[in-house]
Amino acid sequence: MKNLVGAMMFAQSGGPTSVINASAAGVFLEALNQENITAVYGAAHGIKGILDEQFYDIGKEDKAELELLKYTPSSALGSVRYKLKDYKVDPTDYNRILEVFKKYNVRYFFYNGGNDSMDTCNKISKFMAESGWDCNVIGVPKTIDNDLMGTDHCPGFASAAKYIATTAMEVALDARVYDTGLVCVMEVMGRNAGWLTAASTLANLSGQGVDLIYLPETPFDMEKFVADVQRVCASNENKCLVAVSEGIKFADGTYVGEFKASKTDLFGHAQLGGVCSILANVIKERLGVKTRAIELNLMQRCAAHLASKVDVEEAFEAGRHAVLAAVSGQTDYMVAYERKPGDKYEVEYKLVPLTICANTEKKVPQEWIINDGTAVSDEFVKYALPLIQGEWETPKENGLPRFARLKKVLVK
Numbered sequence: 001m002k003n004l005v006g007a008m009m010f011a012q013s014g015g016p017t018s019v020i021n022a023s024a025a026g027v028f029l030e031a032l033n034q035e036n037i038t039a040v041y042g043a044a045h046g047i048k049g050i051l052d053e054q055f056y057d058i059g060k061e062d063k064a065e066l067e068l069l070k071y072t073p074s075s076a077l078g079s080v081r082y083k084l085k086d087y088k089v090d091p092t093d094y095n096r097i098l099e100v101f102k103k104y105n106v107r108y109f110f111y112n113g114g115n116d117s118m119d120t121c122n123k124i125s126k127f128m129a130e131s132g133w134d135c136n137v138i139g140v141p142k143t144i145d146n147d148l149m150g151t152d153h154c155p156g157f158a159s160a161a162k163y164i165a166t167t168a169m170e171v172a173l174d175a176r177v178y179d180t181g182l183v184c185v186m187e188v189m190g191r192n193a194g195w196l197t198a199a200s201t202l203a204n205l206s207g208q209g210v211d212l213i214y215l216p217e218t219p220f221d222m223e224k225f226v227a228d229v230q231r232v233c234a235s236n237e238n239k240c241l242v243a244v245s246e247g248i249k250f251a252d253g254t255y256v257g258e259f260k261a262s263k264t265d266l267f268g269h270a271q272l273g274g275v276c277s278i279l280a281n282v283i284k285e286r287l288g289v290k291t292r293a294i295e296l297n298l299m300q301r302c303a304a305h306l307a308s309k310v311d312v313e314e315a316f317e318a319g320r321h322a323v324l325a326a327v328s329g330q331t332d333y334m335v336a337y338e339r340k341p342g343d344k345y346e347v348e349y350k351l352v353p354l355t356i357c358a359n360t361e362k363k364v365p366q367e368w369i370i371n372d373g374t375a376v377s378d379e380f381v382k383y384a385l386p387l388i389q390g391e392w393e394t395p396k397e398n399g400l401p402r403f404a405r406l407k408k409v410l411v412k
Helices: 020-031 047-051 063-071 092-103 115-131 157-175 195-206 222-234 275-287 309-327 378-388
Strands: 006-012 037-043 055-057 106-113 136-141 182-188 212-214 239-245 291-295 333-339 347-353
Touching: 006 020, 006 047, 020 037, 020 063, 020 106, 020 309, 037 047, 047 092, 063 309, 092 106, 092 115, 106 115, 106 309, 115 136, 136 309, 157 182, 157 195, 157 239, 157 309, 157 378, 182 195, 182 275, 195 212, 195 239, 195 378, 212 222, 222 239, 222 275, 239 275, 275 291, 309 333, 309 347, 309 378
Parallel strands: 006 037, 006 106, 106 136, 136 333, 182 239, 182 291, 212 239
Antiparallel strands: 037 055, 333 347
């Protein structure tokens, strides 16, 4: 719908990244310049903030602090994992959202997140259209997992990949200093898509990297794993560095770490973790070599000090282009990246239907997984290497990063 005049609402959802706030900065700074946008709101803790009528007046923030969001990791407004039901089954939440939108004349809605968040965005868009409330809805992509369909890559992936590759280089050097054997198993995030774990191969460009890589796209075999490690150790002074996705599965589809996952998140996903400890213990028992289990955990998604400049700049533009798309009359789309052909890396921003992105997963291509499922090809390196380029100089205060300090004035 073109020429809508009213307020806009922005919310963040799911796991944070080191650049999700760069997208927020893009949305806020562009929205504040748009004549048709009469107020700029930021919901506290995602969709829950709208349901609870808890959101902030971004117009009362200092512009300098909004600019600092580019350098600030995590979700500045707070995040949430909340699954909206199908509105045809239970419209309760949707009716509440509509009530809030009408009360504050919200005509633009932007949701910043991954697969489940795009599903939420899509459901709200469809409900608003059926209810007759004119509201342009645009999804702003975010996920370090890099598994959103319809886009070449996702904001947050590149910076996490840079951190993982850097850490793999550092661990590789540290783990090989002694004259005794050591097997290190480094666990990387990635439930069903192995993009982040594959990024560990970038460390090998320095000559000091990982020996074996295991992704969830390939069925995991414990006996083969032990044999793979034994083979590497035999030719490498009893030393081996393994990178493994948290979501590796056995041939029957069972997650290797699932027996420790006694809880599920609000989307019903098993809360994984501890795969590196499981595998390290197996190697210690079977091969008798000293082992270390390294779980990168939150560090890989919040390491703004190693953020890719390319990632930060693209994340900001994704937010900005979302606003431009909405005020031009577009709705029910997600902003996406399209890599231009040619040797020089460039992207252009496009819109893809939310239905393509909602609850779907983009996996690492099988042809990029080589060496009997223990490595990734040069094609992956060509894909990922341009994304991690450039340093983002974070402003400092007392020798430490100066992150944004928002006033968070609640709208009443």
